[in-house]
Amino acid sequence: MLQRLMAGFMHPARRRLGLTIASGALILLAVIAGYGFGADGLWSAAMIAAAVVAGSDIAVRAVQALRLRHLSIELLVTVAALGAMVIGEYWEAAAVTFLFIFGAWLEARTMRQTRGALKALIDAAPATATVLRDGQPVEVAASAVSPGETVLVKAGQRIPVDGEVIQGAAAVSEAAITGESIPVEKIAGSAVYTGTIAENGALRIRATQVGADTTLARIVSRVEQAQEEKAPTQRLIERFAQWYTPGIMALSALTWAISGDVRLALTLLVVGCPGALVISTPVSIVAGIGRAARSGILIKGGQHLEEAGRIDAVALDKTGTLTEGRPQLVAVVPLAGHGRDTVLNRAAIAEAASDHPLGRPIIQAAEAKGAVPPADHVEEIAGMGLVADHAGQRIAAGNRRLIDRLGIPVTPEAEAALADLLSRGQTVVMVAIDGQLAGLLGLADQPRASAAPMIRRLRKAGVARIVMLTGDQPAAAAAIAAQVGIDEVHASLLPEQKLELIRKMRAEGHHVAMIGDGINDAPALAAANTAIAMGAAGSDVAIETADIALMTDDLDRIPEAVAISRATLANMRQNLVIALVTVAGLMAGVFSGDVHMAEGMLIHQLSVLIVIANGMRLLRTPAVRQPETSTRVMPAPASSRGALRPHPVR
Amino acid sequence: MSKTILRSDEFSCPSCVAKIEKALAATPGVESARVHFNTGRIEVDHDATASVEALVAAVRSAGYEARPAAF
Structure with a gap:
């Protein structure tokens, strides 16, 4: 029991939460005692206790930082809280310290969610792998697999290495790598990636890359480098912040010296934390890049994000x-009384002997209509086409130069059809049977x-x-x-x-x-x-x-990608405005005497949380992907308030 | 000389970066340390005198919990 308590106390985040709760309870006790029962002594004692409980953690951090010669925000808060105690403002001291650690705990929690977009990617890599060693399956750490070893993956398991399938077949979901939700069929010889899931079959994989060398690890590290690369705006703010904190301390000291108003000087210290401003940009960038990575979009850094926006x-x-990047058969024009299927079939018989890229779509289309028997004899004329003998027929299939060279006449009807196909941007294969033009095939790369x-x-x-x-x-x-x-x-x-x-x-x-x-x-x-x-x-x-x-x-x-970049740029600007308006408003409030320490800390912490929450909205930027028919029937909402819409199944 | 990657998801303010870097650099055996606020990633170059546990403890002494990561 004591040991668990000690372990909890050693864990910084849990300790902070415990102190927050304890300090909050003490403040509540003070309020009940003071306003409910008029027990002023208990009120003061409980408030001091609350300030000490919450303030101890802040003071320890301030001292740790000071020992490393670093002027921290914790130091500002500690000095302010101590000052408030000295001048008898126990409520202010308790409120400031409580709000600071409560805010810090809440901010760390929210930031964790903002950073979480990548966590799914990091967690996609399985920790262990089953490898065949001396013919026996052995479970080892995924990073301990040697390249060349055989890894066994069962149906439903994540693949622990990059490699090549040597046995088995499975539909593999590559969503972790590509953001694509539709599984890809993998058979012997296919490349597979770490973090992808063998949905329905067992695979034997020869490992090629393991651990930090895998595609997944490289993507994660590229995304992280991108998130860490500072956007121009962030660099500007950090330069500003370097001068801002010492500036506020100087301003506070000056105010005290001139006006002699300790309260005002201490309040300045509290509102002087540049919290919202320094995290306004990083929060948007981490969330924007993280959101993009989930869709298989790697944006290489804040600068590129600002530019892309x-x-x-x-x-x-x-x-x-x-x-598509490969030609398709888009037109068949029969000539001189030949049937469409005959023209296609004869062209395919000639093309079947060649592996020319224009031949494949012709053979495919012909096979869909009927059998394509092998030719008796085929001659390939480089740069022109093919001449084949089949069942007593002489077939020629090729370009205009082949037809001219063979001395085959081109009728005005054929010339017109040829010109029409060419004007539509198609590549034309001319087909002749026994010295007579039988038809034209139009091929084109399709969008x-x-x-x-x-x-x-x-x-x-x-x-x-x-x-x-x-x-x-x-x-x-x-x-x-x-x-x-x-x-x-x-x-x-x-x-x-x-x-x-x-x-x-x-x-x-x-x-x-x-x-x-x-x-x-x-x-x-x-x-x-x-x-x-x-x-x-x-x-x-x-x-x-x-x-x-x-x-x-x-x-x-x-x-x-364009939508995410734009949203991120807009988000960054919103955060800057929120931060600057808060700072200006607080300063005005402090000097007009409307804002005291507790309110100042409350507003400051709220502004930090608003900035983080605003950045988190980016994680919910909707995926731009709907079945084409649904765009008119069901217009996408301009701002999706819900969670990510699931990918529609095609 | 080896490189250890730690990850923490508790950073809430960029001012903690310098603090953690200094705390790690003060740990015996540590050559250099880089803390990335945006991603919560901590990279430490160190020799055999600094154990991974010692690095985690150094980060904890600066007020943050971290854990070792493969990449």
Whole structure:
């Protein structure tokens, strides 16, 4: 019993809570004794006891800090409380000390919740792993697994290492890494990450990275570095605060010297703690970055967050960002009386022998209609196409140069159809059977389903100018732009021309975000105010070079990142206003004689709590993600008061 | 020379940072210590004379509870 009490007393937070309760009870006792029974002696004794109980912890901290030659806020409060006792203001002394430790306990509690966004990530890494050693399963600490060892994971368990599946299959939820709630199928050869969950099957995994080298650990450490990196505003405030506390002490001494009013001087000391001001910015940044990390959005620091909050123009790469990044069969034009399926089938027979990227969508589409038998003989003509023999037919499939070279006539009807497909930005495969043009196949990279809604959300989030930058030809670029709702297109660009365009937009006064895949867009990314890289999980380069890295390829995260940045910037400004208004109001109140020590401490502590609570609101910024059909039926509330909405299941 | 990461979620005011850093630096065997207010992370470079328990005790003496963390 005594031992447990001692242990509780040794634990700073628990001790603080115990002292707060004891001191509060003593104040209550004093109030009942004084006002209920008129026992003034007991009133004074209980108030002094309350001040001593609460003040002891503050004084100990003040002395500890002083021994390390550090002038702390605790010192200000201790001096103020001692002064109040000396001049007989027992109630003031008790109230000031009680409110200070109660406030400190409450603030630590609330701050813990604000920092908690990352806790889920840190806790996602399992502490232990089951490894096969000498053929026997052994349970060891997760960080003690050696790379190359075989780790066993049962259904429902979290994967304890980064590695490669060597046996088994499972749907794995990668929400901890990517923020994506839909599980990914993993089979032998798939890469798996620490902290992800094997939902429904057992896996044998060859460990490649363990402990601090895992993707999860690197993400956590990047997020923490980002949270610790000070925003320009925070640096400014800290410089200010350095002078503020000694300034208040000097002001207090001066006031005492001039007016001789001890009470006024002591009150100044109490309200002089710059609490709300110094935490106004860090609270918003920690909460904003933490909230973003939960959605798989890594914002690389306060500075980038402030910058991203000002974005009013967005430049996007086309291929792979707005589009699927692989061609799809979008048109079949039969000619000279051939059937559509015949044209497709014959083209597929020829293409089946090749592994050209244009061949795959043709073969897939043909297989959906019927069997694609192997050709008897196939000849590939580099840069042009294929010529195949099948069941007595001679099939040619390729571009215009192949058709011309084989001397196959192109009728005016075919020329018109060809021109039409090309004007729509499609790549055309011409198909001929026995020396006669049989049909045209149009292939195009398709926009992702989420691209158009993403562009709409960006506009709704206040991004006025959205620009597509691409190295592709103008017709193809225009076709995609029209489908996703972008009206400004720059096509046929070289990487340095993309960079020039970004520079020009900045010169026009825009805050530009560039979204790209991080490799061929590198110069443009570097030139933008904010560089956003997609699909960064597993790519250290993208994480290192981007200002904002999205772990998945999910386009919905882009408006979400912009929305979180904006909300954080606004939140930071609100906190600054709250802090500055409080300080100004308190000063005015103190000098006009309306605010005394107890009220001063109460208002000061309240302002700190309001600032922290306001920052915590950021954790509830809603996820920008709804099924497309529900946007009209069920408009999202402008400010979501509830908890995070669950991800809708697709 | 090894590096130990401690985590505390009790920091409520940035003024505690200097206090904890000084308390850790005064612990025998500690080369350097960095305390991050925003995340509550404490990084300590130390040699074998300073045990992890001693580091936790140093932070406690400054008025805050911390625990060792893997990363």
